[in-house]
Amino acid sequence: MEALKNNAKIDIAKETSELISKYLERFPDEKSSVEKLQIQISTGSDIASRKNYDGHLTATAVIINSNREILLINHNALHKWLFPGGHYDENEHIWNTSMREATEETGINDLEFHEWHVKNGMIPMNVNTHPIPENRGKKELAHQHHDFNYVLVSKSDATSIAYDEVSAAKWFGAEQVSEVAVHLDFEIKKLIRERIL
Numbered sequence: 001m002e003a004l005k006n007n008a009k010i011d012i013a014k015e016t017s018e019l020i021s022k023y024l025e026r027f028p029d030e031k032s033s034v035e036k037l038q039i040q041i042s043t044g045s046d047i048a049s050r051k052n053y054d055g056h057l058t059a060t061a062v063i064i065n066s067n068r069e070i071l072l073i074n075h076n077a078l079h080k081w082l083f084p085g086g087h088y089d090e091n092e093h094i095w096n097t098s099m100r101e102a103t104e105e106t107g108i109n110d111l112e113f114h115e116w117h118v119k120n121g122m123i124p125m126n127v128n129t130h131p132i133p134e135n136r137g138k139k140e141l142a143h144q145h146h147d148f149n150y151v152l153v154s155k156s157d158a159t160s161i162a163y164d165e166v167s168a169a170k171w172f173g174a175e176q177v178s179e180v181a182v183h184l185d186f187e188i189k190k191l192i193r194e195r196i197l
Contacts, residue, residue: 010091012048013041023123036129037146055144059094060085061102062151069171076167081181095122098150107160114151124148126187
């Protein structure tokens with residue numbers, strides 16, 4: 001992917017479609033995980049808008065430290081341990097969404113993309129569509145997130161969490177992640193298969 005030049009506007013639907021094509025070349029058995037997103041793109045649905053309750057873009061970060069531990073955050077709204085992440089912002093590459101959100105939620109400023117992404121054309125490590133429950137406080141209906149997962153490396157273990165969104169942040173070994181967050185088991189096994197953990 002080329003760097004953004006001269007304030008050119010990113011066509012996120014086109015970029016997302018290209019990333020999905022490359023992703024499926026690498027992971028051909030995961031076609032069903034991107035099917036709903038592909039349909040939305042093909043019909044011109046605005047996948048960048050948070051008001052699109054059929055599904056919109058988010059990105060998460062699997063942050064790994066020098067001890068090969070993974071940082072999870074305890075999310076205030078969803079009340080469970082998750083990878084840091086959040087909503088896509090207009091005119092940014094989806095991989096930069098994961099970096100921005102990870103930095104905002106954890107306070108870690110030395111994050112870098114894992115070399116796996118650089119070698120594989122910045123495709124995500126994982127793509128999934130998952131349901132988000134209604135949030136009456138934010139006046140949001142139940143909806144779907146199309147989540148792009150990127151692996152980031154940190155040299156630091158220190159965090160400074162954003163308490164408005166997160167109640168805690170903690171480093172876990174791969175086995176521990178499966179114990180406290182069984183919903184992340186697929187991602188952890190994939191990281192092991194790809195020799196990242």
